[in-house]
Amino acid sequence: MGGDIKGSYDLHMHSTASDGMNTPKELVRIAAERGLRGIALTDHDTVAGLREAAEEAALVGLEFVPGIEISTRAGEKDIHMLGYFVNPADEIFLERLAGLRGTRDQRNDLILERLRQLGVEITLDEVKERGGRPLKPGESVGRPHMADVLVRKGYAVDLRDAFDKYLAEGAAAYVSPPRITPAEAADWIRAAGGVPVVAHPGLYGDDGLVREVIGTAKVAGVEVRHPDHDAAGEERYREMAREYQLITTAGSDYHGVRQGVVFHGELGEYVAGEGVVNALLRMTSR
Template sequence: MAVTRADLHAHTTASDGVDSPAAVARLTAEAGLAAVAITDHDTMAGVEEAVREGKRLGLLVLPGIELSASEDGIDIHVLGYGMDAGDPLWRERLLRQGSARTRRNERMVEQLQALGIDMTLEEAVEAARAAGAAPASLGRPHLASVLVAKGAAASIRDAFDRYLGEGAPGYAALPRIAPEEAIEWILEAGGVPVLAHPGLYGRDDIVKRLAGGGRLAGIETSHPSHDERQEQRYAAIAARFGLIQTGGSDYHGRRGEELRHSEIGARTADAAPLLERLAAQR
């Protein structure tokens, strides 16, 4: 199968997705796509399983990640593709990211308890296990599941709106590296760094600075959160600085009737420029 259309942004139970890595590969094949990138938050734990299933299906699975960074209190995410998962320094850095996420989860539970909500971190861990996720991948969606189960929220979206979204009383910022540092981590692990969903940040000055810094390889111009005008604006920025353009669904799956972002294949990109860039770095 010649690689053409690909979903270059998908999550699995290795982080905060609902479907296993193998299931995401199967969904991609069923959508008629040629490739998918597994881009879980701050981990590559789901890549190997997805690659195995992809080989069985004749589907190209790209190893990826979505690294968490921040600037001025704003979450900035950098997608990485093709990193060497066995690189010792890369593995150490990802462990550091995981430790920061654990501290954040503990703080959010404490804040929810202070609001009078009777819940524990152990209950959130069990919610993650019930969803097929490893405890190390515990995140806000799992906390939200506990809030819904206890009747403190009507739905996952309601839990985020009332308690867990940025600015909400249960929210805690994750101690994060700067976006430039995330880019360097990916490069030093042999990967290709791409700025994720720039339209979510509301800071095009940051987008332009990173795009013109000489280290970023691409911009995710096609994303469910972007309208047509935003896609055109970020495509123009990418063209101005000679960056590749990528796109993806940011698939997380369904929790009950709720779908986070969009279905696999709802947003895609031509994978050829990314594959060419990866080949040039080898």
């Protein structure tokens, strides 16, 4: 891990509340051990891990940003919207997220059916078992959990192979049911007291669509530093953020270690400074 991360914030990571391998408490401890000043926990379509992470952060003296990553659909692509400083006790927000997890469950069923049609026999119970960590209320399962089962049962060599063959957008078993739009997700985040930021724009392969999302969703920021952005992409999105006067965020998108491989980046490898967090915080009072 290069560079001095002391005093920095990793603003994108996932716990066992969604598709990460570490509990919220474990993520906080790792961040503290690595000298970070703070983190944001941004699980997919759930805030179930935020309380545990916040309590542990208070114990170890780590600053904590309550976050989320909401799955949306625009331009025939899955677009992810990060939300920072959301209120995890907001009842309307919780109801809306429960609906999103219902859509995620529908997608999971459709993917498993498509896999069965391809002669790949894995069950929802195997997916929900999550390597010995059964699903808890408010948590969600996703494609990485399916990939684990595919590897374990010999249908794929490793996580990347499982996604390339079956689970990635355009692969044999990929399915995406109707979802909310990025603008709706941004509205939900703001209604819950939070600040919306476009996640990893380089993954969408369509900068025109990214610009459209920025405009329609009226986001506050763009995730510029991310493991899946090369140097040219990072500079491109930094310039786009300057053009639209947006906050530039950074995060590892850490999901933990699967089959010996870190997915996406190592916790603390992609970080933002205190000024970024303060800028996001100021947006909550507007």
